[in-house]
Amino acid sequence: xxxxxxxxxxxxxxxxxxxxxxxxxxxxxxxxxxxxxxxxxxxxxxxxxxxxxxxxxxxxxxxxxxxxxxxxxxxxxxxxxxxxxxxxxxxxxxxxxxxxxxxxxxxxxxxxxxxxxxxxxxxxxxxxxxxxxxxxxxxxxxxxxxxxxxxxxxxxxxxxxxxxxxxxxxxxxxxxxxxxxxxxxxxxxxxxxxxxxxxxxxxxxxxxxxxxxxxxxxxxxxx
Amino acid sequence: xxxxxxxxxxxxxxxxxxxxxxxxxxxxxxxxxxxxxxxxxxxxxxxxxxxxxxxxxxxxxxxxxxxxxxxxxxxxxxxxxxxxxxxxxxxxxxxxxxxxxxxxxxxxxxxxxxxxxxxxxxxxxxxxxxxxxxxxxxxxxxxxxxxxxxxxxxxxxxxxxxxxxxxxxxxxxxxxxxxxxxxxxxxxxxxxxxxxxxxxxxxxxxxxxxxxxxxxxxxxxxxxxxxxxxxxxxxxxxxxxxxxxxxxxxxxxxxxxxxxxxx
Numbered sequence: 001x002x003x004x005x006x007x008x009x010x011x012x013x014x015x016x017x018x019x020x021x022x023x024x025x026x027x028x029x030x031x032x033x034x035x036x037x038x039x040x041x042x043x044x045x046x047x048x049x050x051x052x053x054x055x056x057x058x059x060x061x062x063x064x065x066x067x068x069x070x071x072x073x074x075x076x077x078x079x080x081x082x083x084x085x086x087x088x089x090x091x092x093x094x095x096x097x098x099x100x101x102x103x104x105x106x107x108x109x110x111x112x113x114x115x116x117x118x119x120x121x122x123x124x125x126x127x128x129x130x131x132x133x134x135x136x137x138x139x140x141x142x143x144x145x146x147x148x149x150x151x152x153x154x155x156x157x158x159x160x161x162x163x164x165x166x167x168x169x170x171x172x173x174x175x176x177x178x179x180x181x182x183x184x185x186x187x188x189x190x191x192x193x194x195x196x197x198x199x200x201x202x203x204x205x206x207x208x209x210x211x212x213x214x215x216x217x218x219x220x221x222x223x
Numbered sequence: 224x225x226x227x228x229x230x231x232x233x234x235x236x237x238x239x240x241x242x243x244x245x246x247x248x249x250x251x252x253x254x255x256x257x258x259x260x261x262x263x264x265x266x267x268x269x270x271x272x273x274x275x276x277x278x279x280x281x282x283x284x285x286x287x288x289x290x291x292x293x294x295x296x297x298x299x300x301x302x303x304x305x306x307x308x309x310x311x312x313x314x315x316x317x318x319x320x321x322x323x324x325x326x327x328x329x330x331x332x333x334x335x336x337x338x339x340x341x342x343x344x345x346x347x348x349x350x351x352x353x354x355x356x357x358x359x360x361x362x363x364x365x366x367x368x369x370x371x372x373x374x375x376x377x378x379x380x381x382x383x384x385x386x387x388x389x390x391x392x393x394x395x396x397x398x399x400x401x402x403x404x405x406x407x408x409x410x411x412x413x414x415x416x417x418x419x420x421x422x423x424x425x426x427x428x429x430x431x432x433x434x435x436x437x438x439x440x441x442x443x444x445x446x447x448x449x450x451x452x453x454x455x456x457x458x459x460x461x462x463x464x465x466x467x468x469x470x471x472x473x474x475x476x477x478x479x480x481x482x483x484x485x486x
Contacts, residue, residue, distance in 0.1 A: 123287050124329035128343030128395060129318050138346060142333045220333050220375040 006190055013181045013191060017174055021198055024173025029160045032095050036102025036159075037152075043107035045136075048114060058107065065104025071165050073097050078169040094166040102159060109151045113144035146217040153210040157203050164199075174198060235298050236263050238320075238399050238430050244283055244293035244305075246276075253279050254290060255454040261399065264428045268441040271451035272477060277434045280451070281403050284432065285321045286314035297398070322392035326404040328384040330376040336363070336387050337372040340394045348395070355394070362390045366420050382413030386420055393424075400424065402433040438481060442466055450474045 046058035078093040117140050125135035167176035178195040182188045244257035253276045261267045269277040282288035292306040297320050303313045330339050340359040344350040363369045366386045406414040418440050425444045448465045450458045458471045469475045
């Protein structure tokens with residue numbers, strides 16, 4: 001039986017939580033994902049490069065990002081760097097940490113997607129006179145994009161949930177709002193389940209966005 | 224003429240010369256000294272068993288394959304010297320003169336038929352989209368595929384896709400058309416429609432280098448035939464010379480195998 005007081009708390013905390021998602025969680029995820037994707041593309045190209053130095057740097061970067069916890073990466077940037085004289089505010093710290101993280105994971109996705117495009121596509125692009133860069137941009141990446149939508153959607157959905165970690169470096173996103181309400185009201189179960197539901201709804205919306213995007217990109221593939 | 228001689232005096236009627244082509248994949252020598260030339264408006268057909276190196280010769284002309292040694296030249300001083308790590312711009316200049324039709328059409332699957340055809344002219348040659356489109360539509364019409372302009376490659380039959388591949392090559396207005404076994408991946412009943420288009424092009428005076436197993440096509444369309452085996456040109460001549468009076472034992476054996484496979 002849910003008490004009237006609990007219901008009242010549910011309704012009164014709904015807007016602060018949603019507002020925390022709109023002003024914190026969602027922009028944090030979107031900005032970090034966009035920056036992370038750009039970074040990932042460069043890292044993937046470095047990794048694919050025949051230049052040993054470039055590909056080793058990329059390989060090392062990916063290995064460190066994937067081999068260390070995101071929370072630890074966040075702490076190093078926010079709490080660690082100040083001891084080297086570099087103090088970064090909570091929001092930029094979070095964006096840097098999340099972008100670097102996405103950069104590492106998505107680089108491998110993009111690399112695999114580029115490699116999945118048949119060699120004949122490169123050759124056809126070359127024979128119509130394209131340079132490597134133009135072949136990549138016009139012919140290869142559009143095909144790689146289709147292949148990478150499902151795995152990159154996973155990365156994005158993970159990121160949305162991982163932004164809750166930013167609460168520990170004092171970024172006011174949804175989960176930090178939830179922690180405050182919970183501490184104040186002592187209704188931990190109710191408030192955290194409420195937060196969980198909102199994350200879930202956001203991810204449901206993203207999943208349906210993924211389906212729409214996949215359909216669109218599949219228009220040129222035999223079903 | 225030995226391969227170390229300078230390139231032959233510029234004869235504007237010779238659209239392509241290949242001199243001293245060598246290529247090894249690991250310890251296997253695929254090309255062991257290939258020399259050939261193609262005159263304007265002529266059709267050169269390369270035949271020979273699988274692994275004889277004929278596709279590698281073709282791919283060395285436009286730099287899809289980088290041979291270990293050899294020189295490829297075209298008029299106006301275009302010269303790719305593979306013996307000396309050729310600059311990229313030389314290879315690009317050669318690609319600008321040539322266009323290729325592949326065994327597996329290699330159409331761009333994310334583009335419609337029309338987009339496939341105008342991609343090179345618009346993106347690389349800088350021709351306006353309207354002019355390139357008009358040109359593409361006219362070419363499509365000629366190969367009987369005008370109504371397919373807005374479909375994606377997966378909606379085409381193998382023969383149609385290959386004809387679009389030919390149109391994509393023609394749209395670049397190359398001096399030289401390269402065909403790499405254009406019918407080998409097709410179902411037998413689709414081969415004819417592709418060969419018919421190629422024969423028409425030859426009749427119109429396009430200069431072509433064709434790697435193929437289609438002996439009937441070679442006999443009818445070729446001006447010169449090169450029979451390759453094991454990385455060398457074993458025999459060269461007109462279709463009549465090669466098919467009715469082959470001189471070399473290896474040529475005779477090859478022709479016998481493909482013309483009477485059950486004997």
